[in-house]
Amino acid sequence: MITSRQELQNIINADYNRNGKPSFFRWISMDDNYLPTLLLKHLRHTEYWQNNRKKLFGLGNIPYIWHMWNLRRLRIKTNIMIFPNTLGAGIQLMHPGFRRIDTMVKIGTNCTILPMVLFGNKRPDIINNTITVGDNCYISTGATILGPVKIGNNVTIGAGAVVVKDIPDNCIVGGVPAKVLYFK
Secondary structure (H helix, E strand, O other): OOOOHHHHHHHHHHHHHHHOOOOHHHHHOOOOOHHHHHHHHHHHHHHHHHHHOOOOOOOOHHHHHHHHHHHHHHHHHHOEEEOOOOOOOOOEEOOOOOEEEOOOEEEOOOOEEOOOEEEEEOOOOOOOOOEEEOOOOEEOOOOEEEEOEEEOOOOEEOOOOEEOOOEOOOEEEEOOOOEEEEEO
């Protein structure tokens, strides 16, 4: 949760270090990562203003509404659905393309998420459906992670894998259902 302006700036800088800073040159050259980086910027500002709004009709609502509107616009443009307060610092989204990271997901720092990744539930009747992803994880194209599940640090999830059970630290997983292929 982002609670201070300094923390907001540190997290945005960590995101820019992984993705590059959105600039006019990246926009005019139609860079693939321009819109996901812009989405992350508005996501971080939305998190900050959502966590720090004091009054219903206070001035803090104006920047919150501005960043939330831009976040929704970019969600539609990039087809990336990420909810506030779910991602750690230094997240990398490689290209525009379908991703769904819902409110029950908590992702650590310096993770990479490729397109066509879905975080969901195994069954609709599960109450505690939290999905926790550790630090420095790489989630490849087409992976599906069905909660409740806990993924350790330094984990690589292969393309098209379906994760339905906990994964230990420092390993590579793949398959349907996903199993540990080998340890790093």
